[in-house]
Amino acid sequence: MSLRNSICAATALAMATATSAFAETTITIATVNNGDMIRMQGLADEFTASHPDIKLEWVTLEENVLRQRVTQDIAAKGGQFDVMTIGTYEVPIWGAQDWLVSLNDLPAAWDADDILPAIRDGLTVEGELYAAPFYGESSMVMYRKDLMEKAGLEMPEAPTWDQIKDAAAAMTDKDNEVYGICLRGKAGWGENMALLTAMGNSFGARTFDESWTAQYDSEEWATTVNFYVDLLNGYGPPGASTNGFNENLSLFQQGKCGMWIDATVAASFVTNPKDSTVADQVGFALAPDNGLGKRGNWLWAWSLAIPAGSDATEEAKEFITWATSKEYTALVASKEGWANVPPGTRSSLYQNTEYAKVPFAAMTLNSINAADPTDPAVEPVPYTGVQFVAIPEWAGIGTQVGQEISAALAGQQSVEEALEKAQALTTDEMEAAGY
Known part of the structure; x- marks a missing residue:
């Protein structure tokens, strides 16, 4: 038509x-x-x-x-x-x-x-x-093509998390307020936990096992959150623990993020020359994976x-x-x-x-099609949902866990302490709910 x-x-x-x-x-x-x-x-x-x-x-x-x-x-x-x-x-x-x-x-x-x-x-x-x-x-990688070229790198259409970390290191120029990676750090089940739950899927983590036992004390979650914290503390902007979607959007539009992994809907805002200083330099790639069969997209x-x-x-x-x-x-x-x-x-x-x-139409559709809410994790799970768990209790659990991880990102506690608290509070909430 x-x-x-x-x-x-x-x-x-x-x-x-x-x-x-x-x-x-x-x-x-x-x-x-x-x-x-x-x-x-x-x-x-x-x-x-x-x-x-x-x-x-x-x-x-x-x-x-x-x-x-x-x-x-x-x-x-x-x-x-x-x-x-x-x-x-x-x-x-x-x-x-x-x-x-x-x-x-x-x-x-x-x-x-x-x-x-x-x-x-x-x-x-x-x-x-x-x-x-x-x-x-869904979510995908939005990146500065000019900074990738300057670093002598090329973004694959389907990158791994290690490639993302290498690119973040190469693009970071803190003296000029350019940070290699921007990610959600603001606490909330729909803020940092949307990113982290999807990211965890790609690292082999799951929120619950098949018996509805919380899994935040697993090696996979430790690997996920340590990678996330190290990535943002090493190559992210100051105050990352308070940044959500809108804050990171503003940073990217101002040219201060080399990469931003977030909602595909942001593509129209980062490529709009009315609002974005880097509109003509933005490229797109699928959310990263670790070779385990699941990408970190929602x-x-x-x-x-x-x-x-x-x-x-x-x-x-x-x-x-x-x-x-x-x-x-x-x-x-x-x-x-x-x-x-x-x-x-x-x-x-x-x-x-x-x-x-x-320019982002095909990547958006491919990202949406790459997410499977009926089979979100590498190992079997009893729930549906990619970046959330489709149970009423998740809003409370996800927000509390998000607060603990945000505190770890801010340096107020260790990742180990954050995940210990996450495991305990999730177990308590699920037992109280009768699981």
């Missing part, structure tokens, strides 16, 4: 879904302060123009705060929000609890069959779709869902249909170019000849 025809289709979809049957209603949308979500807010006038009876109220929060707020609200059935931005971890757990409204009745034109299977499966419980993906992601989607406590479910569905449609993608492309459309959710996007020209 041409861009012009897509825009026409967007108008038609808006006309079809707009209706004067709604009384004037305000829907409150809780969302994360990521660039794609902020762009959606900037384009929301397109929705309200065709839905004059629906007003939008935005609550935009940092990732950890968003998770805390929406979790508290939905568990208490507080009804603060009509649309929540939640992830692949929450959707199946909350859907199974009947805390979310099914989206199986979205219009046929929305085209549920177009959603990438790996993304759709993670948002579906017993045949019911409980969230619509706004963008999907699988995630930020998605829009409706809590069961909402009293404006039909209006919320109207908004979700608009924000996650193929036509919204075409709208973003018309305003800001194909490189800036929400990635990782629809097959049709990766069949689009214009999008195929985007």
Whole structure:
């Protein structure tokens, strides 16, 4: 479909879904302060123009705060929000609890069959779709091609962790505030533990064995975390233990990171010359491995869902249909170019000849396809999830473990002490939960 025809289709979809049957209603949308979500807010006038009876109220929060707020609200059935931005971890757990409204009745034109299977499966419980993906992601290596060339190195398409460490050492120039590697250090199950759990998979680590016994006291976890701490303390920026996605994004855009291993969705921001001083020097590679058959990449989607406590479910569905449609993608492309459309959710996007020209399109899709949440670790495990464990207790466990490892990164305790505490607290939490 041409861009012009897509825009026409967007108008038609808006006309079809707009209706004067709604009384004037305000829907409150809780969302994360990521660039794609902020762009959606900037384009929301397109929705309200065709839905004059629906007003939008935005609550935009940092990732950890968003998770805390929406979790508290939905568990208490507080009804603060009509649309929540939640992830692949929450959707199946909350859907199974009947805390979310099914989206199986979205219009046929929305085209549920177009959603990438790996993304759709993670948002579906017993045949019911409980969230619509706004963008999907894995993780990959983003690197400075100019610094690699200066160091006399070439980045493989599928690097190992040892190659990453060698490149980080070669690119580090602390006198000029250039650091070879930037990684998440900020504590949180969706911050440093997203990176570390996926990284651990590639080192042969697992969170639990087949009997649900915690494994943080294993040799594989010691190897993983020691490698991570040594890598960042040797070649990372100062204060790495407080850096999450947004902090590292800013550092990379300022030219201060030789490499950054993080969400594939960041690619459009590091290659945008409006924001990035190194936009024309960025290359991409798969997340690293150790030759054990698993790469250190994750699988995630930020998605829009409706809590069961909402009293404006039909209006919320109207908004979700608009924000996650193929036509919204075409709208973003018309305003800001194909490189800036929400990635990782629809097959049709990766069949689009214009999008195929985007330098990170193929690597993003390959990274998503390389992650298998049903078989995340080298050894057998009883859980699903690549960078998380799909049980309700994980949010608490992951955050506490993340705090211990962040403290080790900051030099407040040893890696051995951090993992001893991680093992003990995880064992206590799992026993209390009845595992």
